[in-house]
Amino acid sequence: MCKPLIKYFLIGSLVLALSIFAESEWKWLDFAEAHPLAIEEGKPLLVNFYSTGCYWCRKLDADTFGDSLIESRLHESFIATRVNIASNRKVQWREQTITEHDLARHFSVRGTPLTAFVDTTGKIVGSIPGYIPPENFLPMLKYVEGGWYNELSFQEFLVSEEALKKN
Template sequence: MIRSILLALALALPLAGQAQVDASIVPEDAPDWLSMEEAIATAQADDKIVLVYGYASWCGFCARFDADVFTDDAVQEYLTGNFAPVRLDIEGADSLQFFDARVTGRDLGGAMGISGTPTNVFVDTDGALITKLPGYTDPETFLFALQYVREEAYETTPFDQFIVARRTGLSLEQAVETLMAPPREEPEAQ
């Protein structure tokens, strides 16, 4: 019995000093999140892409994504101008309207293939999945992802080549050539 108590205490101690995470709390300087119905209507009216941000309240990386990425000025500016953003609690039991279907957040997250959080899902104005970006990423890479989707570069270019082109100022063709070039051989020291 004493061993069981000591084991339970030993396992609980590392967690005792950690703050409770609640990713359902949105930072004050976050984007203006829309309801699912508003996001779809806005996307259809303004030719924008629906960005579905899949999160769970217990997800530490979701809270970090909210605090670090969605509050970034460049990300917010591009997001607001080109996307209709909506938060989706992938464990939510509330009913919401997604195009012609009435579903829960849990069911929609599953239908979108969100198996981990955070996951950003890009949806066109007809409700078709364009692509998704699972996991945490820094603001610069997320901004590249937004541009990649908005500019439809995913149709012709792998994401890593798109990033090289953006970071270096090269055209997409030049970025492909740079990535595909054989490594230079260093001269031997004499």
């Protein structure tokens, strides 16, 4: 009776350990690595500004960035990086060496979380303050990924997406 229980316990423990340590293909990159890579690969850059101890930052990480559909889209079409707004680590931005804290000021970060998008030319496409649930975040990714910001406002894009769904 004990041997089968031990066997199931060991198998269960192994499955749990593998699921905890299994790495996703997608991961956050350091800003120093991400910015040049985005230009090199011709992908938009997603910059997630956060602060330690921020509840909404953790919720955004868990709910939105932890969503498999969002994660897949980020892996395929974006280069993603995280920046701690209180950090004095040095990064390169527009041929200048500045701190992550100064970078946050450059992006006009007034609170966290804040998600910003940078196109392949280095132009800041836009930024969204606060927590965004996955179902609202996905259209933003599509908008930036498709370069729609060059032709339509985000609101116009949403209206056109809804019209396409109805047809």
